Amino acid sequence: MGYTRGRDSLFSVFQEAPVTSNPDSTPFAALLARCAPEWKAYCQHAFVRGLADGTLPAEAFRHYLRQDYLFLVHFARAWGLAVYKSRNLAELRQGLDSLKAIVDLEMGLHVDYCALWGIAEAELETLPEARETMAYTRYVLDAGHRGDLLDLHVALAPCLVGYADIARWIEAQPFTVRGSANPYEAWIAMYASEAFQAAAQAERDWLNARLAGQTQERLDGLAATFRDATRLEIDFWQMGLDGA
Numbered sequence: 722m723g724y725t726r727g728r729d730s731l732f733s734v735f736q737e738a739p740v741t742s743n744p745d746s747t748p749f750a751a752l753l754a755r756c757a758p759e760w761k762a763y764c765q766h767a768f769v770r771g772l773a774d775g776t777l778p779a780e781a782f783r784h785y786l787r788q789d790y791l792f793l794v795h796f797a798r799a800w801g802l803a804v805y806k807s808r809n810l811a812e813l814r815q816g817l818d819s820l821k822a823i824v825d826l827e828m829g830l831h832v833d834y835c836a837l838w839g840i841a842e843a844e845l846e847t848l849p850e851a852r853e854t855m856a857y858t859r860y861v862l863d864a865g866h867r868g869d870l871l872d873l874h875v876a877l878a879p880c881l882v883g884y885a886d887i888a889r890w891i892e893a894q895p896f897t898v899r900g901s902a903n904p905y906e907a908w909i910a911m912y913a914s915e916a917f918q919a920a921a922q923a924e925r926d927w928l929n930a931r932l933a934g935q936t937q938e939r940l941d942g943l944a945a946t947f948r949d950a951t952r953l954e955i956d957f958w959q960m961g962l963d964g965a
């Protein structure tokens with residue numbers, strides 16, 4: 722399906738940092754471990770299981786897709802904020818490349834994918850925003866506004882790293898249905914793709930470099946942000962289910 726094409730160019734902008742050696746003993750893994758129950762509830766949500774075995778009601782997926790368009794608008798704004806919060810050229814470039822990738826590529830792909838599910842672009846432009854979408858996206862933007870670039874990245878981590886983990890989890894389940902028998906195959910393939918996985922790994926690497934050497938007090942605050950953002954991702958899945 723067309724949606725999965727162009728992903729290499731889309732996420733290649735993230736593919737700068739090298740892959741770390743032992744993912745279990747990194748500062749980011751430690752942050753994750755502190756939010757283990759929330760992370761599991763997010764990654765193994767009933768919505769995700771429905772994507773995996775193909776039993777998710779189509780109307781739940783459509784509701785999710787519509788709201789995800791609005792999510793992506795604010796996600797792009799968050800990378801705009803990352804540009805603003807940058808303190809050197811490398812950070813400016815990273816924020817700008819992500820912003821451009823979302824605006825120039827990902828949003829267009831999302832519009833095309835929505836069309837395949839019978840959702841017209843005109844409808845996307847006039848959608849009422851669900852409270853769950855508002856809560857999550859504005860939370861991320863606020864974390865960035867009141868904090869620095871690290872706070873913003875930690876608030877964004879459940880999106881990028883989470884969807885990569887979710888795709889890998891789906892791929893590992895015995896009940897997962899792959900190929901044309903699963904209507905959500907293109908969605909799974911997109912997030913399981915090498916390009917998206919590499920983008921998520923680059924984000925883990927960036928976080929590991931920035932989290933190293935932070936004080937316990939600072940790490941406590943970041944863990945709270947990460948946990949909050951993860952809880953809001955859980956609510957986003959639930960919104961999809963409830964919308965059916």
Ligand SMILES: Cc1ncc(CO)c(N)n1
Binds near residue numbers: 789880884957
């Ligand atoms: C709600 C949500 N979280 C994460 C992603 C992955 O970018 C997405 N598209 N939507």
